[in-house]
Amino acid sequence: MALIKLDHVTKYYRERLALSDVSLSFEPSEWVYVTGPSGAGKSTLLRLLSLSERPSRGRVEAESGLRKAIGMLGQEFRLLNDRNVYENIALACRISGVWDKEEIKERVTPLLDEMGLRGHEDLFPGQLSAGEKQRVALARALVRHPRILIADEPTGNLDPTGAAQIFSLMRQYRDRETLVVVATHAEDWTVRHPGRVIRLEQGVVRSDQARAATDGPAAASATSAPALAPGATPDVPPPLPPTADPGGGI
Ligand code: ADP
Secondary structure, three states: OOOEEEEEEEEEEOOEEEEEEEEEEEOOOOEEEEEOOOOOOHHHHHHHHOOOOOOOEEEEEEOOOHHHHEEEEOOOOOOOOOOOHHHHHHHHHHHOOOOOHHHHHHHHHHHHHHOOOOOOOOOOHHHOOHHHHHHHHHHHHHOOOOOEEEEEOOOOOOOHHHHHHHHHHHHHHHOOOOEEEEEOOOOHHHHHOOOEEEEEEOOEEEEEEOOOOOOOHHHHHHHOOOOOOOOOOOOOOOOOOOOOOOOOOO
């Protein structure tokens, strides 16, 4: 069964048509791009997938419990400037109902390592680079153990190095049964990290193309992280082994 499905969905904002009769189905572990020019309806589609808005017509069918298992990443980092890195991530745990200090620590600590943020946990957002801020924002999205990660132009405010790191880190979560949906108008990512590409134009799905599910050698080399200074924490950990049971998880 699909993790989430749009069935003949139309979305209006007042009289403005944002999406028109869109039917799409998404499975766990899929890596999906939503592309198209500005105003095509990409953000609207993502808002419907995040269950934060309802369609004007048609249905959005999500697996039960999915609402609590959605991670969001945007172009703006939206960190709390008066909280340190650890607290920014821990807060997302509390928002999703995890209050136990030890459990929060067990969730946050490995993410600090994975995101290359170990040693940064006491810093405040104002002390971080844009790439580091976005890695905190990604950790904040992932600490809820999302089954869908929804990213709207996640590299819009990053330099090429920071952007490559964010894509590599998100890519690993696809390998953990998480559906990843990325809206981007930077189409070179669809070549560097191949996946399903849904192209929207004027609120209509123009094409929906599945590509190879795994990165090829060219993609791997294109996305490898740049060298770090000696002694620095690695920003991008090595890729995870493939999951043993690609059909499992739901
Ligand atoms: P994209 O993300 O591809 O740039 P959007 O989903 O943001 O496209 O917008 C699709 C259309 O819906 C555009 O015409 C936009 O102006 C309109 N739209 C989106 N959000 C709103 C809103 N909150 N209020 C009014 N119109 C909106």
